[in-house]
Amino acid sequence: MHQLAVEIPYWGQSIFRVLGGLVAVLLPAGGIVYLFLFKMMSFMQSRLGPMEAGPFGSMQLLAEVGKWLQKEDIQPDNADKTIFKMAPVVVLLSTFLLIVVVPFGPDAFFADLDAGVFYFLAVGSVSVLGILMAGWSSANKYSLLGGLRAAGQLIAYELPMVLATLGVVIQAGSMNLNRIVEVQNTGEIFGIGILGNPFILTQGVGFLIFMIAVQAELTQPPFDMPIAESELVSGYMTEYSGFRFLMFFIAEFATAGVFAFIASVLFLGGWGVPFTWFGWENLDDVAWWMNVVGPLIMFTKMMGLVLIIMWVRFSSPRFREDQLQTFAWKFLIPLSLANIAVTAILKVVF
Amino acid sequence: MSDFLRDYLNVVWFSVAALAIGGLLLGLAAAIRPTFPSAEKYIAYESGVDPVGMGWSQSQIRYYVFALLFVIFDVEAVFLFPWAASAERYGTFGLVVMLIFIVLLLDGLFYAWKRGLLRWV
Structure with a gap:
């Protein structure tokens, strides 16, 4: 851990970090919903989207939150009420726990975990628990089917994600996300050391597998069978109304942002700009200004990756359930195992 | 601390x-x-039709085999991580051992595939 210029007591740091974490979760979620879900989707479908609230509808989000706050909260009589109420909170909790591991700068991280990769893979699966809780406790056939589908899908795509990350770990030689960023920005590619090496160049296959798995984990089309609104009426969310529904909604897009953050840390060089030289013989020389610029760079990369996720979402039809499972087990998993083998051989031989 | x-x-x-x-x-x-409570509001919503039977109805879980496979593969991924983090230190010996391990994994997957476990049953 590098020394900060000003010594802040631990409790002050903790409050600062938690506030930063709230911003890092909610700001991307708001940006994604407004820029991509409201505006980009509308333009792709030849309509204007929200235009009334604020200039170009930019206040629409506030209006929506205000609307959802005033909605009646309906819990079906047959539902398992305790678990029904807990489920959205568990999903939101998973998102907040995921952001802990993302580094935004040399000192601008929330927690410097040595097993960072393990941590985000483990915590990322907590949302499945929330979704299963929601699907089961609703006492609704649609919800039950949606919950089971979600579990099957998230299980199938957890593995390609784990194995794609393994390639990065082999190449970086560390499971610490801060270290992975450093290795990418100070590493060499084809013997040229001054430019750094974002892993997307050498782990391109891994990056593709990772992004496909992220698309499936977020249950975005073409992998949206669990919420399929035309056949399952939003699946596990059928019985939710009012603010509990909005919490599922916020968590979905906040998680999209966080997974894009993690993908940019693993594959795009994190808070460094690829192919530029920051004089990184000594990280402490750049630490003081990278702490401010780093989050902005991360935000840019995150928005770029979410743009791709949303682009695919808006322009592709839904897979069939068995096609989805077949794709994961018969194509992605053998491919990612082959990717690991090739990466390891090249790493050890060269 | x-x-x-x-x-x-x-x-x-x-x-x-x-x-x-x-x-x-x-x-x-x-x-x-x-x-504004009313009895109709609290019935499970199934596209406007009154629900038949319980919400927790029995359904066929088609992919329980995949759940078993997932547990096996995930545990084996856990074994791969410590080696991956220091692949260079273990050198050729570690590489050969782990490649055998990965080939065994692939072999298991292909065995399940051949047994027809990876299809819609």
Whole structure:
């Protein structure tokens, strides 16, 4: 851990970090919903989207939150009420726990975990628990089917994600996300050391597998069978109304942002700009200004990756359930195992 | 307290913050929203038709075999990670051993494939 210029007591740091974490979760979620879900989707479908609230509808989000706050909260009589109420909170909790591991700068991280990769893979699966809780406790056939589908899908795509990350770990030689960023920005590619090496160049296959798995984990089309609104009426969310529904909604897009953050840390060089030289013989020389610029760079990369996720979402039809499972087990998993083998051989031989 | 424990303590603070935010927003909603209860509202919503039978109806879980396969593969991925983090240190010996391990994994997958476990049953 590098020394900060000003010594802040631990409790002050903790409050600062938690506030930063709230911003890092909610700001991307708001940006994604407004820029991509409201505006980009509308333009792709030849309509204007929200235009009334604020200039170009930019206040629409506030209006929506205000609307959802005033909605009646309906819990079906047959539902398992305790678990029904807990489920959205568990999903939101998973998102907040995921952001802990993302580094935004040399000192601008929330927690410097040595097993960072393990941590985000483990915590990322907590949302499945929330979704299963929601699907089961609703006492609704649609919800039950949606919950089971979600579990099957998230299980199938957890593995390609784990194995794609393994390639990065082999190449970086560390499971610490801060270290992975450093290795990418100070590493060499084809013997040229001054430019750094974002892993997307050498782990391109891994990056593709990772992004496909992220698309499936977020249950975005073409992998949206669990919420399929035309056949399952939003699946596990059928019985939710009012603010509990909005919490599922916020968590979905906040998680999209966080997974894009993690993908940019693993594959795009994190808070460094690829192919530029920051004089990184000594990280402490750049630490003081990278702490401010780093989050902005991360935000840019995150928005770029979410743009791709949303682009695919808006322009592709839904897979069939068995096609989805077949794709994961018969194509992605053998491919990612082959990717690991090739990466390891090249790493050890060269 | 060591840095190691402090980093994990941050995880605890974040979960507390998440629960607090969730509780705060739900509490605000509870203070604002109206309630007009009626019996029909609290029936499970199944596209407007009155639900037949219980919501927890039996259905065929087609992919339970995949769940078993997932557990096997995930545990084996756990074994791969410690080697991956220091692949260079173990050198050729570690590489050969782990390649055998990965080939065994692939072999298991192809065996399940050949047995017809990876299809819609």
